[in-house]
Amino acid sequence: MIQLQGILPPLTTPFDTQGYLDLSRLSQNVERYNDQGLAGYVALGSNGEAVHLSPGERIEVIAHIKRAATPQHKIIAGINELSTRAAIHATRAAADVGADIALVVTPYFYKAAMTAEVLSHFFQAVADASPIPIFIYNVPQNTGVVIDAATIAALAAHENIVGLKDSAGGMGALADTLRLVPQAFQVFVGNGGILYPALAMGARGAVLAVACVAPRACVDLYEAVQAGDHAKARDLQNRLSPLAHLVTAGLGVAGLKAALDLVGYPSGLPCPPLLPLNEANKEKVKSVLRTSGLFSAME
């Protein structure tokens, strides 16, 4: 069974100035990430704009990331579908082009209907049909749906449900999940503002927008916790937090892409309806990058 740990960036999807996929730039970015100490890559996570791509484009993105990555880097493919049927199809298609793990988001249109029972049936059905292992993806800030610790723990008994990306940001709920799941179940935190506390509490690793911008600092923090150097981890957390806020809740995908342009992983503008940053917000991104002390070229 795949055992994953460490830091993975949820790669953004580059578009050219006409709004078409820029796959060569995607490959170049991955090649640059390859020597940053990352455990793998998430294709088509929330920051990958899966919801702005056609099914065919999604497959191309996964395939290109797979080809550009080294064999040591695991590929997690985001599955963002609203029906069980479509989630199964997308999972199979991702496996076909080399994804190692499918990161399956909770369905989210009929929010009131997304009870623990419905979510359990959904993840079991997808896991039964998937040729690759799946991670549960909990991201209520985008979905408005929460899957709770007890439901996750029950699903962890399924042999093809092997992990969780929890982006909810609630440390208490994450600690509950860590307490309730089996040791082998792989819990990743998806919120850069609590990276150090989550690792201290026992998370295996993290999938973080801020890890696209500052991969090395996230890896250093991870390694500091592994080495028991909590003071260093805390210091890195304090440097990363303002940037992590800015490229998620603060300015979203447009902010993340603007930051990536500045630090050498250019990926163009977000797709409409998302709007590019205005000048004031671009300055904010520069300022936060500069004051983090993590980018010597910017100081």
Place this chain on the structure above:
Amino acid sequence: MIQLQGILPPLTTPFDTQGYLDLSRLSQNVERYNDQGLAGYVALGSNGEAVHLSPGERIEVIAHIKRAATPQHKIIAGINELSTRAAIHATRAAADVGADIALVVTPYFYKAAMTAEVLSHFFQAVADASPIPIFIYNVPQNTGVVIDAATIAALAAHENIVGLKDSAGGMGALADTLRLVPQAFQVFVGNGGILYPALAMGARGAVLAVACVAPRACVDLYEAVQAGDHAKARDLQNRLSPLAHLVTAGLGVAGLKAALDLVGYPSGLPCPPLLPLNEANKEKVKSVLRTSGLFSAME
């Protein structure tokens, strides 16, 4: 320009026991609805399970409804897409198969980014490109996104943005919208629990799940308000409200479909991940239908 008023049901989408589209049943249901006094039909609204269908299936559903409807019944096609590009494509495809109006939902994945500015750009871009007029669709219980009265009023100046379906359920906000938009802008309420107050306050009509189950009672209520018979309208509201709650917030699409089976518009089970009703909830549906006094055959 199309001037719509009155009651429209957001048709459910029938599936057979294997989970495939049952288009002949869809046509039969529409034919039965044709003499109920309805102003038209909404294909692929929230209750139509658009999110469970492929793009091709969506077009088939619209086309079949169009063919089964009389020429007097207007066809509103729900457009539930997360990118501007996909929303434009879907609007054009709906127009091609005969939709009269496109009911375009607010995008809803990057919730924090869905500011008034982003929503304005989105609806203008879709309206610019659409060959048919569009209605704005505000349904925060499913999307987690709200479009406010001032933004709607500004968009109402666009010649191809001609109406609104407001399912938010907030009477105060709906009254604000009615006050701020031009007289010609067509505001429909999408919440059966406030049908009478919304019509009294000036809404043109309604798109209601409960109108799938009890079309005649909704039409009667509408006509009572037109005739100034407020006491009758209030009485019908009181009969409809418990049923309206049950087939929306209460038991959702599964509850709506179960009620339709009982009153003669059968449409099968909802698609997974939605689960069918258990026996206790089926009994609840029967009981609420019975005590409404609106279905003589059930008493």
Place this chain on the structure above:
Amino acid sequence: MIQLQGILPPLTTPFDTQGYLDLSRLSQNVERYNDQGLAGYVALGSNGEAVHLSPGERIEVIAHIKRAATPQHKIIAGINELSTRAAIHATRAAADVGADIALVVTPYFYKAAMTAEVLSHFFQAVADASPIPIFIYNVPQNTGVVIDAATIAALAAHENIVGLKDSAGGMGALADTLRLVPQAFQVFVGNGGILYPALAMGARGAVLAVACVAPRACVDLYEAVQAGDHAKARDLQNRLSPLAHLVTAGLGVAGLKAALDLVGYPSGLPCPPLLPLNEANKEKVKSVLRTSGLFSAME
């Protein structure tokens, strides 16, 4: 039993420039209100700043309002306490100085504990002990606690629980309450933005901040509904709504007091921690008063 109907203003509490109660001004305001067609007065509602007064001051406020009112004006005393014991004491004290009805807010500190069962016990205990009839006060925007329609309907069976002020602003829930309670139970709406729809749906009357500012227009709207003149009621609603929003959710007690200064019911500044309006917001109040068309002296 007291049968109340029509419009009641939730009187603000005047303070002098040192922050002490200005009871003579309170009496003068009441005398000015006496010929505006109002059904009575609410002392110490949410807008009366009960939470800023000592128990002794609260009693003085009720007593002064009672003395300044005509015998035809009923006095409703707000009871804003967090323990059952304190609510009972305050209700008795209000009755002692002439209150006709106690308007008892749901307790609101231990929000998670305020289940239907706890709220039922609370209102029954207060009603059992109160020498005067009580109204339930539902105001979640201040309390964070909601009492639902079914619980209210069950409490309506108590002979000393005779009415409700519902300020939640949810027309659907208010309609449910009106459907479920006995005919004799007196439901008042507390949200100026839905005054007309609530009266159309069957509310007995209203307790509204905007009725402090524009008592005559609110009374006219009420009488228009009684007379079946729905077009007039709708027009008045459209004039009142922007003002109603401004003096509640928009600018709060400070906004309400500023508006009252401008229309001849001066009551000074709110108590700290509330801050007085800045100049920009004062201008906004003037502008909204002017454009309402309800204050000829201001046009």
Place this chain on the structure above:
Amino acid sequence: MIQLQGILPPLTTPFDTQGYLDLSRLSQNVERYNDQGLAGYVALGSNGEAVHLSPGERIEVIAHIKRAATPQHKIIAGINELSTRAAIHATRAAADVGADIALVVTPYFYKAAMTAEVLSHFFQAVADASPIPIFIYNVPQNTGVVIDAATIAALAAHENIVGLKDSAGGMGALADTLRLVPQAFQVFVGNGGILYPALAMGARGAVLAVACVAPRACVDLYEAVQAGDHAKARDLQNRLSPLAHLVTAGLGVAGLKAALDLVGYPSGLPCPPLLPLNEANKEKVKSVLRTSGLFSAME
């Protein structure tokens, strides 16, 4: 200046079977706590039912705790008032009977008005007038009001505002506060489910309901973090979490008091409107105490 660190329990307030204060039992409990390694006591925190006591009773509670505590135990007095004036009076009265620090809750009735500006003025005014230093108390689950990290950091510049109890439970926001405040500012976490992560991130200590029940385990966890034994701290966190949830969000004050009865700090029933636990919930408390492995007498 007082420098506090470590664990403090927010003491419950004992009542006798008639509902009167049982001050002798309060003193006995404090005497039992005196040798548990605690840094001090919080009188009249959220779990102390301040909102159910008269002003006179509140003073008695503080005074008795002060007398029963050793001189090494610092006394923090909860100040739960809705006006600036009342908060100042209560702070002075608490100081008069020996409180060392006043823990001042954000005012919470006019929620929409509790902007950063209003909260800043409020805390400055209380701090200016208080004879003892104050802590800011952020407890949105009870108040519905949040004070954000930037506002707290600005207030930390006031020489009489020396600390914070943050019970919001958001680890990300708490980390932001810790990053932004001066080193000398004393941040205590108030949420037992994140005790270890909060201490790892730099909190000085904690004020926790679960510390009333299991003071020694909380102190052990604190000391483990001080000693760099993170594995032990994590293990204790996992033992404490289920109990911490149960006596706060789960069963509230009634659950906390029931647990205290079982472990030897009896304090009677909560005041109405709070209801005592039913039998099923009492069993739940027993079961959670037993499975924690922290109470050898119960296994």
